Amino acid sequence: MTDADLLLHLGVDPAALDPSPERRRSADACQRIGLPCAVCGRPGYATRIVRLPDGCRWLDTCRDHMIASARFQAVSRPWTDILADLREAAAEAGVAVTVLVHDEAG
Numbered sequence: 001m002t003d004a005d006l007l008l009h010l011g012v013d014p015a016a017l018d019p020s021p022e023r024r025r026s027a028d029a030c031q032r033i034g035l036p037c038a039v040c041g042r043p044g045y046a047t048r049i050v051r052l053p054d055g056c057r058w059l060d061t062c063r064d065h066m067i068a069s070a071r072f073q074a075v076s077r078p079w080t081d082i083l084a085d086l087r088e089a090a091a092e093a094g095v096a097v098t099v100l101v102h103d104e105a106g
């Protein structure tokens, strides 16, 4: 699953998104909160960077579409990738994280 797949799932035209830097800085992200959701136009609740073949862009989303994005990514990504992201974020933040996984099938 790529960010282009996510935009296709949400029905967002990548060309309509603002260009972004490759790495998210908190100050930039804070300034984007409240901008219209790229999906429905309601006030934005969150923002993230999507990596596309022609460069990085901001994806501003309302609360509902932030959750829809997270759900799409969660079901589309192997859990090992999600754990790798958690480890990377914890290392970047300088905190220790213990992750417990429950396998509902087992």
Ligand SMILES: [Zn+2]
Residues within 6 Å of the ligand: 037, 038, 039, 040, 041, 042, 061, 062, 063, 064, 065
């Ligand atoms: Zn929305």
